[in-house]
Amino acid sequence: MDLLFLTQTYPRYAGDTAGPFIRDLARGLVRGGDRVTVLTPHAEGVADRWDDDGVAVESFRYAPQRLEVVGYSRSLQKDETVKAGARLMSPFYGLGAVLAVRRAVARAAAACRPYDLVHAHWVVPNAPLAALASGRREAPPALAVGLHGSGVFLAERPGVRSAVAWALGRARLLTGCSPELVDRVVALGFPAEHARVIPYGVDVELFAPLAGSDAGAGERAAAWRRRLGVPPSAVVALGLGRMATKKGFHVLLDGLPGLLAGAPDAHWVLAGGGDRLAELRGRAAAMRGGDRVHFPGVVERGTLPDLFRAADLFVLPAVHDAKGNVDGLPNVILEAMASGLPVVASDISGIPLAVVEGETGHLVPEGEPAPLAAALAGLLADPPRRRALGAAGRARAVAHLTWDAVAARYRDGYAAALGQRPW
Numbered sequence: 001m002d003l004l005f006l007t008q009t010y011p012r013y014a015g016d017t018a019g020p021f022i023r024d025l026a027r028g029l030v031r032g033g034d035r036v037t038v039l040t041p042h043a044e045g046v047a048d049r050w051d052d053d054g055v056a057v058e059s060f061r062y063a064p065q066r067l068e069v070v071g072y073s074r075s076l077q078k079d080e081t082v083k084a085g086a087r088l089m090s091p092f093y094g095l096g097a098v099l100a101v102r103r104a105v106a107r108a109a110a111a112c113r114p115y116d117l118v119h120a121h122w123v124v125p126n127a128p129l130a131a132l133a134s135g136r137r138e139a140p141p142a143l144a145v146g147l148h149g150s151g152v153f154l155a156e157r158p159g160v161r162s163a164v165a166w167a168l169g170r171a172r173l174l175t176g177c178s179p180e181l182v183d184r185v186v187a188l189g190f191p192a193e194h195a196r197v198i199p200y201g202v203d204v205e206l207f208a209p210l211a212g213s214d215a216g217a218g219e220r221a222a223a224w225r226r227r228l229g230v231p232p233s234a235v236v237a238l239g240l241g242r243m244a245t246k247k248g249f250h251v252l253l254d255g256l257p258g259l260l261a262g263a264p265d266a267h268w269v270l271a272g273g274g275d276r277l278a279e280l281r282g283r284a285a286a287m288r289g290g291d292r293v294h295f296p297g298v299v300e301r302g303t304l305p306d307l308f309r310a311a312d313l314f315v316l317p318a319v320h321d322a323k324g325n326v327d328g329l330p331n332v333i334l335e336a337m338a339s340g341l342p343v344v345a346s347d348i349s350g351i352p353l354a355v356v357e358g359e360t361g362h363l364v365p366e367g368e369p370a371p372l373a374a375a376l377a378g379l380l381a382d383p384p385r386r387r388a389l390g391a392a393g394r395a396r397a398v399a400h401l402t403w404d405a406v407a408a409r410y411r412d413g414y415a416a417a418l419g420q421r422p423w
Helices: 020-031 084-110 123-134 150-155 158-168 179-186 215-228 249-262 277-285 301-309 331-338 369-380 383-400 403-417
Strands: 002-006 035-041 049-052 055-060 117-121 142-147 173-176 195-197 235-240 266-271 293-297 313-316 343-346 361-364
Touching: 002 020, 002 084, 002 123, 020 035, 020 049, 020 055, 020 403, 035 084, 055 084, 084 123, 117 123, 123 142, 123 150, 123 158, 142 158, 142 179, 142 403, 150 158, 150 179, 173 179, 173 403, 179 195, 215 293, 215 301, 235 301, 235 331, 235 369, 249 266, 249 277, 249 369, 266 277, 277 293, 301 331, 313 331, 313 369, 331 343, 331 383, 343 369, 361 369, 369 383
Parallel strands: 002 035, 002 117, 035 055, 117 142, 142 173, 173 195, 235 266, 235 313, 266 293, 313 343, 343 361
Antiparallel strands: 049 055
8 A cells, every 4th residue: 555644753764763654554554565755843853854664754744843843752841831931933833834734745646646645643633734734636535543642632622623624534444553542532423443553563683581592682671770770689660751740750759658668679660751751759768768760761762662671561551531531552561571571550541452451450440549659569579470471461462462463454444444344
């Protein structure tokens, strides 16, 4: 198939953590024989166009570089409200995106290789823009809309709903990594029978447990512990993600005093940047035993596999924030599973698509520190149980959650949208 992606984030350099799932999906489709072009907004350091392992990536400009503040996880404050600068630049971003899609569609048609389908990733802002851009041609490509979390709560706002409903009326396929996200957008006016819930995937070769023959990986994992001041024999619980409300790290900190007291040899690593980082650091520092809580900040993607290998279990207590924003299926959960770590996470959104209660980890009620702490305490005290759950998580990732397997499910949805196979 000939596919065009419109996204608001895409990895800008080798170690960038912005939108790796868009890149990995595109690469998976290319490995399966499809042609994929990605349109992403320009930002500092982003080239005009480049080849990314067979994926043709083009950046579009919409303002002078100092005013390019939309996308790449820069648009929302704490992932809850749109920043003033992003709100002001949204009309210019919209115009730039529409023109970029029109140019790409026209260029492909002139080359006698028209796009079969445009996939607008993030329902807001990109679904109405892609619908507007591609719908003016006599034989426009089909439109698909991809849901990834934050765009959904924006789509439900009264001032945006009508534009989203208009775009959904022109779409043939809705994809999302979470049943909840898909259901919420179906409620805005999309036929449920043409919606697909497809979990994200993971690179099971990049994210893998330590192997006895890989001395280099073992040394890099040990180097992470030395950098953080964690003894080699300590148990390490790792949490990873933006320090935003919906990641739920504040819930973990609510239960952390008891965990610090009950497991005096355990260390806690909460990695990632974000608007709540300083607040969470301050809370941990005020606790007894808070010197065993480490905040390394933003971690380059190239060093993530070794950080996972330095840990013994993974925790992500995700929540719905006050505005209804929620993650779909955080990639870090899949990466932890592929790395052989047991996962303790909230039983919400798309997380149960990956984590199987009692088999690959534990699912706990969102926003409740006591059950979260109990699940973590149990794993801290039971090394054989940690290893068994981690091995099962790794097996599940390898069997069902590779990017090639996920790309095949997307391709099946595209074929249905194009009338090439029944729904």
